[in-house]
Amino acid sequence: MSEHETSTDTCYLHPDREALLRCSRCERPICADDMIEAPVGYQCRQCAQGGQPVRRLGDLFVRPLVSQTLVGIIAVVYVVSMAVPLTRQFGLVPVLVGTEPWRLITSAFLHVGLIHVGFNGLLLWRLGEMLEPVLGHLRFGALYLAGLAGGALGVVGLAWLTAFTPLASIPLLGVVFATGPASVTVGASGAVFGLMGAAMAGMRARGVDPWRTDVGSLVLLNLVITFLIPGISVGGHLGGLLAGFVAGKVLFVDAGRARRAATVTFAAAAAVLLTTTLLF
Structure with a gap:
């Protein structure tokens, strides 16, 4: 030999x-x-x-440092919230966003119960491992903010829609969608749904039917849970999913256009947060 x-x-x-x-x-x-x-x-x-x-x-x-850091922050905030009540001061209350706009962001780091924080943390960790190495830190950060902004708009918009339209009086729809301007919403679910929406957009861009993949099954399962279990923010989940899908179509580009795509997404997310504050 x-x-x-x-x-x-x-x-x-x-x-x-x-x-x-x-x-x-x-x-x-x-x-x-x-x-x-x-x-x-x-x-x-x-x-x-x-x-x-x-x-x-x-x-x-690319190590998913952004997603791992976000999970770490969420875990620390949860531990602190067990000793110091934070929901009333930092949760998302639609009627207060005009004067306390920071609630649109801080509410996404608060959770109620171990199952709530554990489920969102696990999904964020796994989806981050999938998306951040592909998108890079900057684009992934822009995507997360876009999902957060879309979820916040969904929460606030649905609350006012319920208050000023006959939606709450419609059988079944009133039960599923009804919320209120004074209700408190917390959780990273809107941003996490945004990641799922972006994953589906990325697959479609590559000619893959997302509904035939594990991601599609994950989205379908979470949508079923959203509509069947009382107390879950329908507006936050649907708003985050839609925002993430749109952001994904912008962000899944070649490396030469990555920075521009991230800038556009950051700007759009900031505009959504500002619009939510001014309108509601």
């Missing part, structure tokens, strides 16, 4: 590791740690030396 021959199942540089593919230059099997991105395919370390600037496969992975 010559010095360049090795098992097709193991890396020729690390025989104790499984090979994932072959070097595009020498065609020897290599593992993930030795895969170097080249202009065409991936090369091993030896072939990549002296060539054009290259990156290791691990360098291409």
Whole structure:
């Protein structure tokens, strides 16, 4: 056996590791740690030396720092809220947003009960792992704010719609949608629904039917829960889902247009929050 021959199942540089593919230059099997991105395919370390600037496969992975940080903040706020009541001062009360607009944002970090915070935290963590490495930190942050803004608009808009239209008196619809300008809403659900909406938009952009995927099943399950379980913010969930889907269509672009897409999304989200404050 010559010095360049090795098992097709193991890396020729690390025989104790499984090979994932072959070097595009020498065609020897290599593992993930030795895969170097080249202009065409991936090369091993030896072939990549002296060539054009290259990156290791691990360098291409973007750690979901924004989503993990958000989960951490939500967890800390929840622990603090068990000792110091925060809902009344920082929860989303539609009748107060005109004079206390910060409630549109602070309410998204408050939760009632371990199941509430745990469910939202888990979804945010998993969806962040899916989306942030693809979008990058800046675009993911813009997406999260867009979902939060859409959810806040949905909560406030539905509250005033219930108060000033016959919606509450309509059988079934009144039970499902009815809320009020003085009701208190908390939770990151609007922003999380925004992430689900964006994931669906990204799949559609790539020619994938999202309803045939796990994401589609997740959205459908959460919509069923939204409409069947009393006390859940229908306006917040639907507003976040719609805002996230629209933001996803803007944000899933090539790297050359990423910063512009993030700027547009940040501006649109800020405009929605400002409009919600001024109108209601």
